[in-house]
Amino acid sequence: MSGTNPSSAAENRPGVPRKGVGNDPREQHRDVAEAPGKIWFRDLDEAVIEADRCVQCASCVAACPSDSIGIDAEEGRPTLVRMCTGCSRCWDFCPRSGLRYERHLELAREERALEEPATYAARADDAAAAAGQDGGVVTALLAELLEAGEIDGAIVAREREDEPLRGEAVLATSREELLEAGGSIYNQTMGLGRIDELLADAELGDDPDLALVGTPCTIQGATALDRYDHAPADPIALTIALLCTRSFEHDRLVSRLESFGVDPAAVDRLDVSDGRLRAVDESGDTLLETPVDEFDAAGLRGCDECADFVGDAADISAGSVGSADGYTTVVVRSDTGDSAWEQAAPALETTAIDRPSVLERLADWNRRRAESTLPREFDPEGSVGISYDRHREAYDGTDREPEALNPARVHQYEEWC
Ligand SMILES: Cc1cc2nc3c(=O)[nH]c(=O)nc-3n(C[C@H](O)[C@H](O)[C@H](O)COP(=O)(O)OP(=O)(O)OC[C@H]3O[C@@H](n4cnc5c(N)ncnc54)[C@H](O)[C@@H]3O)c2cc1C
Ligand code: SF4
Ligand code: SF4
Numbered sequence: 001m002s003g004t005n006p007s008s009a010a011e012n013r014p015g016v017p018r019k020g021v022g023n024d025p026r027e028q029h030r031d032v033a034e035a036p037g038k039i040w041f042r043d044l045d046e047a048v049i050e051a052d053r054c055v056q057c058a059s060c061v062a063a064c065p066s067d068s069i070g071i072d073a074e075e076g077r078p079t080l081v082r083m084c085t086g087c088s089r090c091w092d093f094c095p096r097s098g099l100r101y102e103r104h105l106e107l108a109r110e111e112r113a114l115e116e117p118a119t120y121a122a123r124a125d126d127a128a129a130a131a132g133q134d135g136g137v138v139t140a141l142l143a144e145l146l147e148a149g150e151i152d153g154a155i156v157a158r159e160r161e162d163e164p165l166r167g168e169a170v171l172a173t174s175r176e177e178l179l180e181a182g183g184s185i186y187n188q189t190m191g192l193g194r195i196d197e198l199l200a201d202a203e204l205g206d207d208p209d210l211a212l213v214g215t216p217c218t219i220q221g222a223t224a225l226d227r228y229d230h231a232p233a234d235p236i237a238l239t240i241a242l243l244c245t246r247s248f249e250h251d252r253l254v255s256r257l258e259s260f261g262v263d264p265a266a267v268d269r270l271d272v273s274d275g276r277l278r279a280v281d282e283s284g285d286t287l288l289e290t291p292v293d294e295f296d297a298a299g300l301r302g303c304d305e306c307a308d309f310v311g312d313a314a315d316i317s318a319g320s321v322g323s324a325d326g327y328t329t330v331v332v333r334s335d336t337g338d339s340a341w342e343q344a345a346p347a348l349e350t351t352a353i354d355r356p357s358v359l360e361r362l363a364d365w366n367r368r369r370a371e372s373t374l375p376r377e378f379d380p381e382g383s384v385g386i387s388y389d390r391h392r393e394a395y396d397g398t399d400r401e402p403e404a405l406n407p408a409r410v411h412q413y414e415e416w417c
Helices: 041-049 059-063 101-111 126-132 136-146 177-179 191-201 216-228 251-259 292-298 301-305 335-347 356-371 386-395 405-417
Strands: 069-073 078-080 116-126 153-159 167-172 210-214 236-242 270-271 276-280 286-293 317-318 329-333 347-353
Touching: 041 078, 041 386, 059 069, 059 216, 059 335, 069 191, 069 356, 101 216, 116 126, 116 136, 116 276, 116 335, 126 136, 126 177, 136 153, 136 177, 136 210, 136 236, 136 317, 136 335, 136 347, 136 386, 153 177, 153 191, 167 177, 167 191, 191 210, 210 216, 216 236, 236 335, 251 292, 276 292, 286 292, 286 405, 301 356, 317 335, 356 405
Parallel strands: 153 210, 210 236, 236 317
Antiparallel strands: 069 078, 116 329, 116 347, 153 167, 270 276, 276 286, 317 329
């Protein structure tokens, strides 16, 4: 693969009429007014965001060279904030459209220096273990790296003060801030798309080294940017993926909890593991414990197309599955991950993972779900870029086909796209 984008722009010009946009003047002049190969944010919006397939990884926000994509404050989704140049890059780096993520993961595996990933069960000392979701390993590891000067900060997530259970991305630069941000937030926080903004407030100098923590799709975007473009991923020195079968849309998650009679403000901790969702209050009393399937409708629909449960492109992955309660399952895959792990070792109690077969079974299940849901072929050997035309061929006529823009936003696109 050469060039700065994973897909071949020449293949990409849409020849398929778009749904429901017959009165749009831009559409009427589309074939003559545009240079060949252009894909606009509007195309991504219709194919992914309006089609309710966006997994809020923020790769498109980070990839845009003209900072044309922002993050909608209410919905937490990407949105156009200024003129789009049709450079195609948001499309090319989106794991729900132009980026064939399974090929990217295959390439990441081939590039890796460690032959076999190392898997552990581990737990941190008391403070990080108490703050963390499982063994507090991610918090402890980041704190050790910060204090050793190996990283200058970590992009993590914490609950917003003004809204129960809604997470926001933060740049933690001290152990205290990391402890405050311990635990899992079950909605996406778009940290990859907020690096510049977070750095602008942090005074970390010209060339900071950051750790990025996120769901596997976020790490796919960050590592694809690192391979093909570098600039947006330049500050990222270490990637940590949180094992993930599904993230949730915040408002739908909160409404669903309410439908079970749970006040979201009373929830101190949510946990999804072993197929169950548990909500616990500050004194440790269980407010709700139920099969997580009951929350299917609150999940992000695009997650069903994701086969990357373990976060295979990350330097290190962390989850709960396979280890005893109070321990974190950790997978270390790269030289960078290995040196970070060595650095943190004195602060961790490490043992062998209890049930490796459970980890493998869940990864297999996740892959089967993706293969049966994806309207396109699942092809780890295919081209890493998926053109707009090919996407339309596979998705049109399915329940995941592109949707016309929300009419409230059409006028803005006529001006900017
Ligand atoms: C949406 C989601 C789904 C998950 N699903 C599974 C699963 O199915 N199976 C499984 O084994 N594990 C799953 N996990 C991972 C698990 O919940 C723990 O995060 C993991 O075991 C690490 O535990 P820890 O105690 O070592 O981490 P901690 O010490 O608690 O550190 C976690 C770090 O991650 C950051 N963080 C938390 N949520 C987010 C977020 N949404 N985006 C970015 N950063 C975040 C925190 O700020 C903190 O720095 C999921 C996590 C998330 C966020
Ligand atoms: S899935 Fe990620 S890259 Fe694609 S539109 Fe959503 S936020 Fe952007
Ligand atoms: S299931 Fe996949 S797409 Fe959904 S949040 Fe997790 S990593 Fe992202």
